[in-house]
Amino acid sequence: MLRCALCEASSRTVLCTGCRQLIVPIEQPCEVCAKPMNGAASVCGACQQHRPPFQRTLCATIYQSPASLWVHELKFGGRTDRAAVLASAMLPLLSEVPGDVPMIAMPLHTRRLRSRGYNQALEVVRLIARWQQRPYLNDVLIRSTYTAMQAELSEKERRSNVRGAFTVRKPIGHRRILLVDDVMTTGQTMQAASQCLRDAGVEQVDALVFARSG
Numbered sequence: 001m002l003r004c005a006l007c008e009a010s011s012r013t014v015l016c017t018g019c020r021q022l023i024v025p026i027e028q029p030c031e032v033c034a035k036p037m038n039g040a041a042s043v044c045g046a047c048q049q050h051r052p053p054f055q056r057t058l059c060a061t062i063y064q065s066p067a068s069l070w071v072h073e074l075k076f077g078g079r080t081d082r083a084a085v086l087a088s089a090m091l092p093l094l095s096e097v098p099g100d101v102p103m104i105a106m107p108l109h110t111r112r113l114r115s116r117g118y119n120q121a122l123e124v125v126r127l128i129a130r131w132q133q134r135p136y137l138n139d140v141l142i143r144s145t146y147t148a149m150q151a152e153l154s155e156k157e158r159r160s161n162v163r164g165a166f167t168v169r170k171p172i173g174h175r176r177i178l179l180v181d182d183v184m185t186t187g188q189t190m191q192a193a194s195q196c197l198r199d200a201g202v203e204q205v206d207a208l209v210f211a212r213s214g
Contacts, residue, residue, distance in 0.1 A: 014088035034059035083123035168200035
C-alpha cells in the first residue's frame with residue numbers, strides 16, 4: 001500500500017481520492033494552448049490569429065491554489081517530492097498520446113540548473129517515463145541563452161526574452177515530440193522551444209503541462 005504524496009494517507013495510487021479532487025480540470029480550455037475560455041469557440045482568439053508552433057496543449061489544471069503552491073514548492077523550495085504530485089495529475093492526459101512518442105523536458109540553462117540543483121520538468125518526466133514505460137530524450141534540446149525569469153516580465157518582454165534561447169544539439173530522429181513543463185503562463189517559452197524543435201525537423205510538437213494560468 002502506498003501513501004498519498006500530499007496527505008500521506010494510505011492509498012493505492014500516488015494521490016488519494018480526496019487529494020485528487022483538489023486538482024480541478026479546466027472546464028473549457030483552448031484546444032491549442034489550453035487557456036481557459038468562455039463561449040462557443042474551441043480555439044482562443046490569440047491562437048486563431050497567430051497559430052503556435054505546437055499542435056495542442058494537454059493540461060491537468062488551472063494555475064491557482066493549491067496547485068500553484070505545489071509548483072512553487074517544487075521549483076523554488078527544493079521539494080522534489082512534489083514532482084510525483086504533478087506527474088500523477090498529468091498521467092490521465094497521456095491516454096491521448098501514443099506510447100512511443102518521446103517526451104522532452106523543458107530545459108534549464110546550465111547556470112540556473114546549477115543554482116537550483118535540478119530541472120523540475122525533468123523530475124516530472126522521469127517519473128512519467130518510469131510509471132508508463134514511455135521514452136524520453138535528455139540533452140537534445142538545450143537552453144543555450146541565459147535569460148531573465150519569465151515570471152518577472154510582461155508578455156511582450158517574455159516573447160523577446162526567449163527568442164532564440166533554445167538549441168537542438170543533435171539529431172532527434174522522431175517526427176513527433178511531447179514537450180513537458182510544469183506551468184504555461186503566456187506560452188512564450190513553449191512557443192520558442194517548440195519552434196526550435198520544428199526547425200530541427202520535428203513535424204508535430206504537443207505540449208504537456210501540469211497547470212495553465214488564466
